[in-house]
Amino acid sequence: MCRLAMKTASEPFSPFSVLQAMEAMQEGYDGSGLGLLLRGLKFADYKYNAQDPILSGIAHTEEALARLDHIMDKAGFTLKYDHEYDVKKAMIEAQDRHKYILRVYKKPAAWSKLSTDQVEHELMLTRLALRADGEAHGNDLTAFSLWPDVVMAKEVGWPLDIGLALGLDSGRITSRICMAQGRQNTNYGINLYACHPFFIQGVATMTNGENTAFIPIKDWLTGRAYPGYIGYQSDSEVFAHILHYVTKQLKLPLATYKHVITPLKNEELTKHPQGDFLRGLRDACRRLIIDGPNAVIGTLPDETSMLVMDAKKMRPATVGGKPGEWAIASEMCGVDAMIPDRDRSKDFQPMREHTVIIPPDRQELQIWSQFDQLPIHQAA
Template sequence: MCRIGAIKSLTPVSPSRALQLMLPQQEGHDNSGFAMVMQDLDGVFAHYKDKPLLSLACTARGEQLVNAYMEEHGFVQMAQWAPDVDKRPDLNVAAMPRYVFRNYDYPEIYRYRTREEREDLLLDTRLSLRRLLTGRDGAPDEGYVYSFWPDVLTLKEIGDPADIAVYFRLWEENGRLVARNIVTQCRQNTNYAIVRYAAHPFFLQGYTLCANGENTFFSRNRDFQKPLHRGYVGFESDSQCLLYTLHYVLHELRWPLPYYKHVITPLPLAAMSERQDREALVCVRESLAHLEINGPNALIALLPDGRMIACCDAKKLRPVVVGRDDGMAAITSEVCGLNAILPDRDTGKDIYPGGRDMVVIDNQLEVRQWRQ
């Protein structure tokens, strides 16, 4: 159980907005963690939007290892935002020693390579860094590498979200760290130990996803996904399967967006048999049966082209609401969060997606609702 949220704004906003969205939602999170992914950055990263940005939380030795690796592989450092952290003693934050948010330029040999080759390079680099920072016993001793992608920044931390914001000075709206899209999550304690890689939102090659709920088909999904793509690793959280399915359907198979919903929550066979496109739907269901999810879920995803989507599992057992005003749209678990950041919106236009709906917000803030 946790609380998820996403903001899409025409003008760049600071992470404090995301915190204002999440902090009122105290029905569903217990202030044990905060994580966010920012996309379409402005501020200090405004001039490097096409250069990959590395988001890393590590020890001193971890940073050394990463620096050595990147240099060896030809990446040239271009810009860095080293958060000037506020190390007040009474903060409830389990902070790592170093935080690295660094823009690199591609290695020289990649100057004329295709977009796909660059995407593969970025993924492989991130996976190598992840392995580098992992000790022999599998524990990420030296740090966590969250994302390495142009125009994307990830910050994940354990502790009270308000204190995390104080620590990273996110309350100070100085315009340095701002973005048009922010996907965020606040954690509710589970039976499992806190692992930073298990924190939503998850990121893979431009696709970001966070979910609230449980995926009870986790082992089935994981066993099917592991051999599909080298990027499907980790599985610290059962909700990572949702991201990997999104990546597989949209990036690998290149199917239209509605088919993500058809894969994760297939229609019952009786309902399918009455539709015109039943043959394709039945084939999709048969071949990707192992990517079906089960259990209560509400998810928010951000696509590489900036579209934001929200949908739920078929039985609609986790809350999610979409609202907007003229300059900003937001998706979140509890409507009190929307009231905090969009108090003057027309609440009559709020959308509460059902079990068969998908809501899509595009870059012009047009909100479309599609029924399966």
């Protein structure tokens, strides 16, 4: 198993506080990888415009960094801010790290006439071009994300050690959302792209568990011929791509995600007020049904957060907090560490039919049941 921790708050906080919370759950990961995703960013030494895309990744060599500069320049990006992590190299297990990349860019002037959807598509294609360039040169360039108001960092090692090694305890970077996953390497070789969270066009997920339906799901997604549905160094990456497919391509509400990955049984659909729609959705997306056990935590571009479980419920997760500040973790002690002054009697552990949603205003939890009516006119 892995361990997951996510905090969302109205006021920016240090990601290091979430890594400290990960220490409470350290028996659940083995140091083979830490992944971080931050949203709602604030920099101590730079006034950030949340519309500007941020590139996150690693240039493993000086040559890789030069190629990155060439690709971004040729695409028309203008560098506005180059964050220098306070790196303590002696604490990093891997020694082929020339530069950890966190760069803010101005979008190409040629994109000014593009629609929002077109800009998002071009950002995705640029990130994929950087990834492909790195893979073509012996994996010397890693590109985790290129998106407004998102920073990602991934590295091999123990969460707290990596946080200290990158200087995340300095307070130079804070955010309103921090997703963190400590990996236990059970299925694949150590690969930074295999470390959660997974990200595509503003959609991010991280998972504790395993997905034995991985191959048919991967095959179905890659069969869509959508350029972003690639990679799959981890069987959990499909959860992010399914969430992207449901919310960005089908344009369905977030609560529908649960109906796609773990649909209701026929006898349950017969009693549901939108049973005909949900039966059609299940049949159309049958290849996306997961086989757990899994707990999935996700975030969306508008800073909505969510938690779902599969029917087996063998990978626990708990959500707790108070208005303006909420946390989700694999273990209750993780929530305790992130928000110790909450009312614990209001903590919630979802059952197999639930989707827990924390809206962007962060005032209260929304708990959707698959037996509830969806807020969607197409399903009426």
